Amino acid sequence: MDRRSFLAVAAAAPFATPSRTLSSDPFTLGVASGDPSTDGFVLWTRLAVDPLGAGGHGGMPSRDVDVQWQVATDERFSDVVRDGTTTATWRDAHSVHVELAGLQPGREYFYRFRSQGRLSPAGRTRTTPDGVQPLTFAVAACAHYEHGFYTAYRRLAEQEPELVVHLGDYMYEYGPSGYTALAGKVRTHTAGKCATLAEYRLRHAQYKSDPDLQHAHAVAPWLVAFDDHEIENNWAGPVSSTGAPDFARRRADAFRAYYENMPLRRASLQGAVLRVNRRVSWGKLARFHLLDTRQFRDDQACLDGVRAGCDERLSAERTLLGADQWRWLQDGLTGSAAGWNLVGQQILMTQRDYKVGPGREVNLDSWDGYAPERDRLLRLMQGTANPVVLTGDAHMHHAADLKLDFDDPDSAVVAKELVTSSIASDGDGYRDKAWIAEALEENPHISYIDQRRGYLMARLTQKELSVDFRTLDYISRRGAKARTTHRVTLEAGRVPPA
Known part of the structure; x- marks a missing residue:
């Protein structure tokens, strides 16, 4: 058969x-x-x-x-x-x-x-193994329904991974045309911006009705964690990015709808809190540490956005993970006996300068907005076996070295960050070679960027992690093929790769 x-x-x-x-x-x-x-x-x-x-x-x-x-x-x-x-x-x-x-x-x-x-x-x-058994897994994120067809989910499913890791923005809360892609709108959201339990349920049902998404769910177990759009763009802890009234109720409703539509354990929904930070071990080969980078963070510094000269982001008191999750992650990394430690999280961890030439502009919604806590985390990872960070949110593929000092070319590399592009968000995407060359020159610790849609497909053994960056040339119509446009191979015990 x-x-x-x-x-x-x-x-x-x-x-x-x-x-x-x-x-x-x-x-x-x-x-x-x-x-x-x-x-x-x-x-x-x-x-x-x-x-x-x-x-x-x-x-x-x-x-x-x-x-x-x-x-x-x-x-x-x-x-x-x-x-x-x-x-x-x-x-x-x-x-x-x-x-x-x-x-x-x-x-x-x-x-x-x-x-x-x-x-x-x-x-x-x-089920997961109890010993050492190779693993093929996919990494996906960011699937705005209006921006294109879910061909990437279909191609992912055709590769038959044993596990799918979804790192957020599974659905988007905007009303019709509330977030317009460069290539325009391919499909239309249900009416209104999600603000009530009924509206979040309806939006999840619309997304779940897609046959390509259904196929990807049916082919393998998923590990899921939300980002911002499952609730509201760029929300932070108890703070609405738009000043929405009764945000605590809205957030609780969104959490409930998310739980109702995801293969999560009952213990994850704890009243108004949805616990998605958790550890899943693949036998002795690997441990996945899934993070929540939204629910426990301080509000973004300097009114959010991509900005220059924001001293507030450098405050040592600011937290992205929250005290309890930090201790949980610290215990999980220091106590891990797994051969590989894969940290699945939502936002770009590497330093990323968006300004070409003198000066610096960073995205304050990413780890750059919480730089001292990132520094502490990277120091913690120094004592962890084969740490690799898996990331979503950026709508473009990245491969980057995570360094103790991003401004020092000779600084120690602690881990590799592998960022998946989006399934659909931002439409067809494009590969502006000049823009990419400028971005790579400005950020020498980043070795690869691709703005087209896609996902990651990884093969993990005791000896190495091999990751294919899969891209599609279009999603504004059906039928695009997926191909490998970049590959990163990490040898156990060696970071960065040889």
Whole structure:
């Protein structure tokens, strides 16, 4: 059987027949899995017979609905190893989160749901190994629905990674044409800028309705963490970047909608707080340290933006991670016995000077706006085995050396930062060779920049991490191919690469 056709395989092991049915398919938002462990993972779906139905409830009846689930070792579901029934509640927008345990480590599984006489697509997932086992994983971020088709998600899925790391801006809160790409608008957002629970639910449903995104979710487990647009552009801790009223309520609503639409564990939603900073180990080979660079930070310095001469950003008291998350990360890095330590986070960590020529302009929403804490983190990483920083947000590929002193060519390189371009945000993108040459000359610790859309595909072993920067020439229409335009290979114990 063609490995890529498993989603279309008919059921071999039937579910029990339910007592009543819905009038149409409730699995229009697809299926997903996430946060794998050595003996389990999270299975997700959300019932919606009309994804864009008014009120954000997907056209579902105002009652709770039973959902059956199955996990099998084969795509034909002839060997079902676990099954059960859970309840999709009206209160939770009929979302389902099944947390599995007791499975075998380091192996592939298939899963599906059934409700009201309807069968979901099948998904593939896996548990993490308990020893040393190579890993192929993808890194993605930033998928503005209006800016283009999700061809990059489709190409990512076709490469069949074992894990997908999504680093934020999964959806965008703007109303129609609220953020215009250079190439114009390809699709249209649901009405209004997201500000209520119903509006966030509706926007997530619109994004989840995309078949290319559904395919990427179904091919492998995901590790997800939000950035800013899942709530509001450039928000910081309790501070709205637009001065929006009742921002605490709005943020809590956005968190709830995010949880309802992602394969996250129930413990992540803690009232008005959504905990996405967590560690996931791939056996003894690697440990992923996922950060939250939004919820606990101080407000941006000097009114935010790309600016010059902002002394406030250099204050040692300013924090991006918050005290609790800093201690958590410190414990995780110093106590890690993994061969590789992969720090997944949202915003550019390397110093980036946007001004050509004398003087300096930096993005105050990035780590440049919190430079002393970055310095402390890089010193901490000096004692960590094979640290690599994985980053989103920038809408362009970067490969950069993280140095103790970015202004000193001879300063020690602590780690490599690998930044994925966007899935769709900013439209087709372009590769302005003159502009890129100027940016690289101004920032000699950055070795590669590409402004086209794409993702990262990585192969990790004990000996090396090889990362392909995958790019697409266009997304304003369907059908673009993905190709590798740059490759970085890191040898274990050697930073930077030879």
